[in-house]
Each structure stands twice: as C-alpha cells, then as structure tokens.
Amino acid sequence: MDILFSPQLLFSALVLGALYALIALGLNLVYGTMRLLNIAHGDLVMIGAYAAFWLFTLTGISPLIGLPVIAVLTAGVGVALYSVLFRGQLEGTQSVAQLEANSLLLFFGISVVLQNVMALAFTASPRAYRHLDDVYHVAGVAMTGNRVATLLIAVLVLAGVVIFLKSTIYGLAVTALIQSRDAAKVVGINVSQVQVGSFALGFGVAGIAGALISMAEQISPFMGFPFTIAAFVVIILGGLGNIAGGIIAGVLLGFIEIYAVALTSATYRSILLYGIFVGVLLIRPQGLFGKTRGG
C-alpha cells in the first residue's frame, strides 16, 4: 500500500489531471453554450501536438514559446468549422435532441477526415521528439522539465479561463448562455458572437493541451480518441456545462487513472476509462456536481 503515498504518483496524477481538465474545458464550453457534442475534440489535441512537433523539429523553437501560435491555429480551425458547418445548424430552429444528434454525426465525420488527412500528410507512424527531458529530483520525486512545465502551464491556463469567465462581462455572457439561451437573448447578449468565441477558446485550449502532451508522449494521427473519451467522462462527471465542476472532475479522473493503474496494471487503462464512462452514465448521469441547466 506504500505506493499510494508515493509523491511520485501524486505528481503524475496532478499532471494528468490538469491535462484532462484542460482538454475537457473546451468540450464543456462547446456543449454548454451550444449543445453540440464534439466527438472530434481529441483530434484538436492531436493537431496541437503535430503543430508543436513540426515547429520544434523544423525550427527548433520550443513548443512552450510557440504555444500562442499553436492556440491561434487550433482556434482558427474552430472558427472555420463554426462558420461553415455549425452556425447554420444552430440558426435553424431545432430541438436540443436534434442538435445533439446532428452534431455528433457531423463531428464524427470531421474526426475521420482530420485523422486521415493527418495520416496521409505525415504517415500513421508515431513520432516523438526530445525537449526539456532532463530529470530533476525534488522531495523524492523524479520529474522531467517538460512535465513540470505542463503542470504549470495547464494550471495557469485553467486559472486564466476561470478568471475570465467569472470576472469579465464577456465571461459572464458565456456563463449566461450556458444557463439559458432564451434569457441570454432577452438581456441582449450577441449569441452568435459568444458561440464563435466558445469554439475559438475551446479549440485553442485543446491545441495548447496537445502541444504540452507532445513534449512527453509519442504522437500519432489517432492519438485523439482516448482524449475525447476522457473528456466526455470528465464533463459528465463534473456536470454538463458546469465549467468549475469539469475542472475538479478532470483532476479527479487523473488521480483515479494513475492510482488504479499503479495498483493493477497499465493494460487495464482503457478498460478503466470506458468503465468509468459507462458507470457514471448508469449511476449518476447528472454528474457529481449537477448540470448547470437542462435542455
């Protein structure tokens, strides 16, 4: 049982948890404000990872320096998808159920296209690069520089987004739209502006997560799907559209995964993830912290 108290595990759980929280944030924003189920969300993480990979291997520029550019790139993909595919979907008067179903199909298609285009362009074989992988020993924990940086940046970005949502009028408008589309229109919120902003913010943050992941893990065109599943687990655990709940749930899932794998074996990792997914849906579909709002 000693391993449960190992600071090494604690550190790994924090890093993974922060990444899950970061990835789930974008999924939650896009679902919360528009009721779109983005099954391609993990593929944006993949695009961010590839962008970081090529930036580093071609120019030697650290992904950490390139983060703003990578975020803008994936945010741009979000804005393009919104403008071309989803603005029309949202403007047609549809029920929430219809929106959810249609978006699931559309995003499934987008996911397949993104994965295959990337596989064609850069081959399907996994890639990796070495960056900031010197090992430091602090308080009995062996940590690589890139993992420390991942944790710091993830926490900074999460804090930044929470402060933005809580204390600016734009952030308040996002929260308002998540709680009630009708009331948001009543008070004069420019709903389509908030929607495109949510796509940009959510996809931008996913790109940042991908860049961070690429420093420490192998990347491939098909790396995204497990992250999509993890993000869905997180937002269901945290309550759909509940941004703060999602962040807590992300950290929680990171802990569950790291500790469960440590106690059993890495082969159970994906079984665990899907198991939690199904389990939560069966036992507590409203999430641990409650939905912000129903349909």
Add this chain to the structure above:
Amino acid sequence: MSAILQARELVSGYGDVRILHAVDLSVAEGGITAVLGSNGAGKTTLFRTLAGLLAAGAGHIEFCGSPIETLPSHVRVERGVVLVPEGRLVFPDMSVEENLRIGSVNARARSKCSKTLSTVYDLFPRLDERRSQAAGTLSGGEQQMLALGRGLMALPKVLLLDEPTLGLAPTMAKQIFEIIPNLVELGLSILIAEQDVHRTLQCAQFGYVLENGKVAVSGTGPELMQTPAVSEAFLGH
C-alpha cells in the same frame, strides 16, 4: 403623444401555427400602455415578437421611426427595446449582482454599468441585501424584482413588462405597481401585459384588448372600463 414603438399588421407564431393576426399597436413615448387579454390571447407572443425572440412572419415593427423587425434581439436591446419576460428567466446559478451586471451587456449600457447598478439597488433595496445570493434561491417576488432590475440595467427606452406580478402575493404586486410610475419619471415608456385589469387601467393612459391574436378593442383606461368586452371578460363575474 407620439409613438416610440409601433407594430403594424404584425403577424407571428410558432412554426406554421399563426398566433398573432395583423396586430396594430402603438406605445406612447413617456407613457404607460396596457395590453389586456385572457390566457392564450397572444400577449406573450406579441411581446416576444417585439423583442426579437420570435421572428415576425409579416408586418412591421418601428422603433423611434426606423424599422426593427429584421434586427436580432441583441441589437434591439442595444437600441433600447428591452423585455422583462413572463416567468422572469433570471440566470439561476448566477448571483443577483451577476444577473444585474449581465443586464448591461449591450455596448450603450456597459460603460455606465456601475452607476446604473447603484440606481437599481436604490430602487430595490431587497436586491442590495442579497447581492451575492444565487438568483435561483430568491423568492418569486424577489426574482421578479431582479428581472425588472436586470431590464433597467440595459438602459431601456421602452420596457416591455410581460405580467410582472404573475404569481406574486398582493403586497408584492402592489409594490411592483408602485414602482412603475417611477420608471416613467426616469424617462421610460412602458408596455405592460397584466391580469389585474383594474390596477393596470388605473396607471395606463391607453390600452389594447387582445383576443385570439387580434386587437378587439382599444382606448383610454376609462373608455375600456366601460366597454362590454372588458367589463364582461375581466371585471364582471
């Protein structure tokens, strides 16, 4: 008095179902105009169409002399047409103060948000006491005050009040009716839909009776009190 907001042959509804059939109506500048009608007459449909939450199927809406029927709701709010909706529609998980602040999201009101906020707190001391309480946990009457206060935060020129006393205890309803004349003194024009015909016609200068999506009768308060349509439908038993 000239009209600040005007509906001409306004048609609206839900999908293929027509609810409003060519409604003509004027809201007097600096006055209180009433819309009366039994349940299902189309009052809420009218108000939501004026605010841009429902698209007009045909006809025109004019505000300060320019057509607004094709403008999205947020642009109408920015111009000064503001709805206080039936059922309040406050943001339940946001605090009282956040609900008020988001009320001045439009560009015209945003820079004056803090100043308007203190005006609204003066008008509703109850909200001041509950600034940080989640709106969803307020009583019905407090939520109605919040909805009204949130509407004022937008710096409206015309306020569309859809049954502001619905479900309120008599003392609470009385308070709301006492506040309405103060709003006119602040320079607002008001369109109000209400069940309480007596009180409404006492404070309104002009009223319209809506029946099955059409204006059945219109006239001044005393005139409407006399008409059989009103006295039979709402006053007589």
